[in-house]
Amino acid sequence: MGDPGAGRAAPTPLEEIASRISDLSKWREIFSFRGLEINSTTHQQGRSSAGQAPPGAGECPGPQPPSTVPQPLLLPQGTGGRPISPDTAMKLQELLFRNTAPVFSCEWAAAHFRFHQPHSDLAYALQAGKGGTRAILAAVQAHIITYLLFTRETECTDLQRLCRVGRWEQGQALATALAETLWAAGGGGRAVVCLVTAPITTMPREGYRANSFTERVRLFEFSEKAAAQGFISDHINCFKGEGSHGVILFLYSLLFSRTLERVQEDLGDTAPLLNISSGNITCTEAVLSLLLTGRASPRQLGGRREPEPGAGGRAGEAPRQRGPVGFLRWERAPPERQVSGDSPGPAGPSAPPGLLASVPRPGEPRAATPRLPVWLCSLSGRHGVLFGTDRRLLCDWRSERIFHLYFYSGQQEQTQTAHLTIDTHSHHWEEAQREGPCSPGKRRPALEMAIRTKWAGATVSWNGTDPFF
Incomplete structure (x- = not known):
């Protein structure tokens, strides 16, 4: 059996040069887009x-040349x-x-x-x-x-x-x-x-x-x-x-x-x-509303209740439902402007503490109670993610008595996921009577205050981690 390559003619010098130029042009485009400079008059004309x-x-200074062949961008x-x-x-x-x-x-x-x-x-x-x-x-x-x-x-x-x-x-x-x-x-x-x-x-x-x-x-x-x-x-x-x-x-x-x-x-x-x-x-x-609800309407993340599905909705769009990701906000501002989840007031001694978050209450924005226990948190202009691993958390009030949540801030200083334990058995209405406007309880970490807009009066344990958000 003969050489399989014998039937193919060797490329002419002109074809080989054209092939190399084509390959060089391809990498010039990639390097140019990544901010890498190639000292070539032809390349500079191409950039113009x-x-x-x-x-x-x-x-900004461009990234250092990669040690391996980069994937095309x-x-x-x-x-x-x-x-x-x-x-x-x-x-x-x-x-x-x-x-x-x-x-x-x-x-x-x-x-x-x-x-x-x-x-x-x-x-x-x-x-x-x-x-x-x-x-x-x-x-x-x-x-x-x-x-x-x-x-x-x-x-x-x-x-x-x-x-x-x-x-x-x-x-x-x-x-x-x-x-x-x-x-x-x-x-x-x-x-x-x-x-x-x-x-x-x-x-x-x-x-x-x-x-x-x-x-x-x-x-x-x-x-x-x-x-x-x-x-x-x-x-x-x-x-x-x-x-x-x-x-x-x-x-x-x-x-x-x-x-x-x-x-x-x-x-x-x-x-x-x-x-x-x-x-x-x-x-x-x-923008946050668009990311979480599919609509660029800040009202869906605020405290006002949205119209029911089918009430004035745009033709061709799916009815508004509870999304998979929720939204909690806390701002260092006057108390009347700090709530984005549940009302901070008690539901009354007869209400089971966990029932506060089982279903949206009248006046509660849908974004505060998503389908799954994952929330985007906006805390005085900083953003992080609060989440739980128990799917039943928002559909069974018994799961909301003492439960665990996790928090990731995205900050470079955070090297491990923060583990929080939430206890909704605390008597928040009694605590509210003891604390004055300037008491230490009014200056708790923003993340804790955001959690309490969802679970009123809950206590939050950082399990040995120094509060950082």
Whole structure:
């Protein structure tokens, strides 16, 4: 039998040179997007035509060259999707900032979904970093915990199971969390995923400040949740890879899944989705509502009760139900402004303490009592995730007498999940009579006060850990 390669002609010198140039161009695009410089006149000319780095990238030092071949963060040409039109790009910026002048800061441009080391105490947890993106990361973290504990098929639902998560499971959990959030924003009928291509796909119109990032975004729309989740899983590095700008891409995907028009209707005023103060860009409560309920309506996270399902709802959208993730808020403000969960007053001596949270009471926002024991917490502007591992906690009042919750803040200083024991047997109405407005009980950690907006008068034990939030 002859040599199998004998029938193939050797490439000519010209073909070999063309092949090498093609490979070099591919890696130049990847390195350019990751902020790595290549000293080449041709490369500099290519950057002038394809646009500069994503917003804010020029303000930060680029990452060090990888020791291994990086996974592609950009889509090759001809992969489908549709570009963002100039008019849509302007509407997007106006919705985010209320004008076209601001662009995302360095912290936003660098933010992506990065897990702690697999098979560690925080294997399930995202590294939140600093800046205004922490609210988005914390909300996605809540959905990740929901999936790892209660959605996927697993033999046990305890904290140790979260610590045994491997790298593949991390990627699957992130893909599921992103897909679930986008599907909810699309009203249960659509999801839009935003990814980036190397060349500019649209030209900015007059009056629009180009940032060379939005112009490279392509929209991929799905009418089935499984297809959207599979697509995100196949391109998960576009959200979790360093230099991917994954948080911004996810925020864009969220808005386009909802549609810009419906987001504007949800807001109902001229307030932007992002606040800018002293150079810091932070999320408004409308963004948190979109992440948790699928609608950019802060009322759904506030103290006012929403209309019942079917009452004035938009056609084509699923009725409003209790979501899988809840929301608790505590602000260092006058008492009448501090409550976002249950009323802090006692239900009366005859009411079983655990019954306070079994079902939403009149006037209680739905977000305070989710289907599963997982809450996004907003504590004086800082965000973390409070969760339990017992699925029965919110459906059986007997489980709410003495129970355990866990808290992850995302702060770099936290190396282990905080373990809290909640006792709802405390006589909170007697304690309220003993304590004055300036007593130490009024200056407890914000997390404890947020818990007490849900379980009135409960005592919280940190089990040996110094309260830190």
